Amino acid sequence: xxxxxxxxxxxxxxxxxxxxxxxxxxxxxxxxxxxxxxxxxxxxxxxxxxxxxxxxxxxxxxxxxxxxxxxxxxxxxxxxxxxxxxxxxxxxxxxxxxxxxxxxxxxxxxxxxxxxxxxxxxxxxxxxxxxxxxxxxxxxxxxxxxxxxxxxxxxxxxxxxxxxxxxxxxxxxxxxxxxxxxxxxxxxxxxxxxxxxxxxxxxxxxxxxxxxxxxxxxxxxxxxxxxxxxxxxxxxxxxxxxxxxxxxxxxxxxxxxxxxxxxxxxxxxxxxxxxxx
Numbered sequence: 001x002x003x004x005x006x007x008x009x010x011x012x013x014x015x016x017x018x019x020x021x022x023x024x025x026x027x028x029x030x031x032x033x034x035x036x037x038x039x040x041x042x043x044x045x046x047x048x049x050x051x052x053x054x055x056x057x058x059x060x061x062x063x064x065x066x067x068x069x070x071x072x073x074x075x076x077x078x079x080x081x082x083x084x085x086x087x088x089x090x091x092x093x094x095x096x097x098x099x100x101x102x103x104x105x106x107x108x109x110x111x112x113x114x115x116x117x118x119x120x121x122x123x124x125x126x127x128x129x130x131x132x133x134x135x136x137x138x139x140x141x142x143x144x145x146x147x148x149x150x151x152x153x154x155x156x157x158x159x160x161x162x163x164x165x166x167x168x169x170x171x172x173x174x175x176x177x178x179x180x181x182x183x184x185x186x187x188x189x190x191x192x193x194x195x196x197x198x199x200x201x202x203x204x205x206x207x208x209x210x211x212x213x214x215x216x217x218x219x220x221x222x223x224x225x226x227x228x229x230x231x232x233x234x235x236x237x238x239x240x241x242x243x244x245x246x247x248x249x250x251x252x253x254x255x256x257x258x259x260x261x262x263x264x265x266x267x268x269x270x271x272x273x274x275x276x277x
Contacts, residue, residue, distance in 0.1 A: 001226070004048040010215045012082075013043035017245050018272045019078035023094040023101075025265040030094060030103070033255040034072035037179045037213070037240040038146055044218045045144050046079040054084040057111040063141050064114040064130050068123025069148035069177065070104040071257070077101050077110070085112035121154025123147065124174065128160045131169040131233075142171045150182030153191040158203065161233075165204030168231040173222075176200065176235060177212065179242040181253040197237035205235040212238025245272050 004012075017039050024030035046052070050063040067076050074094060081088045086100065093099035100109040104118030114130070117123045127145040134141050151157065164172050176196065184190050193199070201207045206228065210217040218238075225234050242256075243249025246268040260268055 001051070002048050006215050006219055009040075009043050009048060009219070012047050013039045013215065014245070014272055016043055016075055016078040016082065018269060019081070019091055020074035021246070021260065021265065021268050021272065023074045023077065023091055024259045026092055027094040027096070028259045030074055030259055031071045031257045032074075032246075032260070033181070033242040033249055033252070033257075034069060034148065034177065034179070035075040036244045036246065036249065037242045038069075038072055038175070038177050039075050039244065040213050040215055040240075041175050041218050041236070041238060042075050042079055042146070044215065044222060046083060048219065049222050050144065051141065052083075052112075054080075054112070057085060061139060061141055064127070064143045066115050066123045066127040066130070066143065066145045067105055067117055068127070068145055069120065069151055070117030070123065072146075073101075073103070073105045076105065076113075080110070080112040083112075086110070120148065120151040121156040124157055125160040125163075127172060127174075128164050128167075128169065131164070131172040132167055134171055135167065135169070140171075142173060145172070145174045147174055147176050148182070149176060149178045149180065149187050149193060149196060150190065152176065152193055152196055152199075153187075158199075161200065161203035161205065164233040169233045170229070170231050172233040173225060174200070174205070174233065174235045175212070176237050177240055178238060179240045181242045181251070181256065183253065183256045185253055197235070200235040200237065204232060206230065206232045207235045207237055209237045210239070212236070212240040213244050247271060 105113040107113040249255040
């Protein structure tokens, strides 16, 4: 863990948002809404909580991060580029042919990506496998996962949860990005999740319900998890705002997977630059 303050993390999250929006604008392709909703806890994990070494991406004892909702990879790429996993100039190559920064994370192309994701519902199962491997090899690394609320409509999520409970994976920390929107509308309209946080509790997780865009709550929750020793996997049920930080993107499913035009980009950056002082 690094001694990064809440204020510093807020500023980092804001910078990551600006970089993600810029990447999507330049590519004229990508997923801004979800990228912005996860930015705060992505910043907290990469810049404070996780034990990682950008100069040694394959370090066997590193903490792992699985972006199960892989389409929001611009925010993860922004974090990795800022930390020095690859030159920041590469951030301007999002979704270009031959780029290491594809539309979904590719562990064979991009340093710092622990598993390729994109097919929703599969990332948590991969993370569970990593956490089991740590236990079997007597390693103390942890596995962090970002899962979408729409993604939780997939059955494999719940098979993975059962497995996490059975094997007492207290080294597994799952962020559920509960922004209530997916590509076709609200989660209630598409396929109601019905007490999603309670479901994780019923599957044997310790559940921490927080405002996932409140850095102080994120840091406090991660501190609590680090001190807790009860052989249960952890679920941070994070209420977030899709498009957080850009007024015209917030709480709008239309910004799930489109890029801003020139005018919209300028407004978005102006709002983000005024967001955290």
